[in-house]
Amino acid sequence: MDAQEDSASPSSTTSSFDDNHQTRRRICASGCDRPVNVCLCHTLPRYPLPTSTKIVILHHPHERRHKLATVPLLSKCLRNCEIVVGRKLKYGDSKLLDSLYDQACGNPNWPRWRFLYLFPGLEALPLAEIKKRKSSLDDDDMNGHVLVAFDGTWKHAKEMVLASLPFLSKFSLQVCLNFDPAVDGGTIYDSDLILRKEPFDGCMSTMEAVARSLRVLDPNGIEIESRIIDVLRAMVGFQSCFLKPTKPRMKLKKAKG
Template identity: 80%
Template sequence: MNTQEDSFSSAFATTTSSFDDHHHHQARRRTCANGCDRPVNVCLCHTLPPNPLPTSTKVVILHHPHERRHKLATVPLLSKCLRNCEIIVGRKLKYGDSKLLDSLYDRACGNPNLPRWRALYLFPGLNALPLAEINQKKSSFDDDDMNDHVLVAFDGTWRHAKEMVHASLPFLSKFSLQACLDFDAGVGGPTIFDSDLILRREPFGGCMSTMEAVARCLRVLESNGIEIESRIIEVLRTMVSFQACFLKPMKPRHKLKKAKG
């Protein structure tokens, strides 16, 4: 009988298996430090533009602190796609957070009658003007600066985003207008554009991730907007396809009937 030898072989096999599993787990967790900064098994470097895309529109994103830890956050990728993209981590925008926004604030305070078409903060609502309409109106002004838009977006859950907008209004309302893409608060569901780009359940039709929303806006604001939108959406679509492999099918939730009496 080779009991001792068999036990050693079994122990060695178990140790080797554990080592291989640990090594595989470590490999999965390794990130692309100089590229997309994502785990190597869901790397998106091959879809990112070789160089960040130049735009006349300057994008400023208020990134909620909780979103920095979220696996589905799209803002880090967006900043790698766009050259003129500034990310501010916080819960509200205020003077001192951004030299660009500070300059707009100072200019507006110095000239209260200055048109505010240049700076737009993106958030759906009954008082928000459609982006396409704003883009048409600003063309009636001769000011060259009006061609270089500043687009402010809020990245967080919808509850957080609403709080962030409200907290930022004392600052933003001095120099910017509220803008939106098409949306319908009476229709439940995901983005009205592409159902295959869903990362999380949205509160009503027309809502979308920050990355998709910025891409759709640049389509309207930039002269080569269709090309820019296409490049950004390609990255987002690849990210969503990776994520779909890890999502479990969601079963419909049954409504509970209230007990009588």
């Protein structure tokens, strides 16, 4: 057999590489809008999950280009999820928030505890307190929360919250999940899910934070949280395949004088 027939030609090898590259870059347009080699359609709910809580997320423009952004997936998991792209929330960005602003102005009895924005801080009320408030009310008053979340780096998120306060403070209350600023942050999970280093213990991705909040606020919160976390786990599972193992850096001994 001729040697040329026994091996692939350079042109065929290049063609095969290009085909594989194009396959990886092809976007799944039928559901998750991710590259087909990391498609998550099989993990997404068949239909977006209904919630009594309405979610509004301020999505920083830089996050739209981030490969690990979780907000696009979250909006495919939840029916009542509105995404606002920008650096601050103001009147005119959201019809829902505009209506709350209008209703709250001049109403001393406005039920601020039902309209919340999620961000950790010493002034934030733990969501567990909201749950206690819900348990003391009639069923009709337990539903209908609005939750605002901020999606960006922690530096950006702080800036987004401060810039949005003149608008949000008129009708909503700051709340948080459990957090401890005195403890260094790990990952979005303490075990198997690794995306980004968080600044302190209790911090998490936007997708996880919304899932944990819905567990508290929504009547079907436990099931909703589980479905969202399953999608997030699958996403991080794909990402972990591309992580390169890091080698510990060698410590250099100081030269003796």
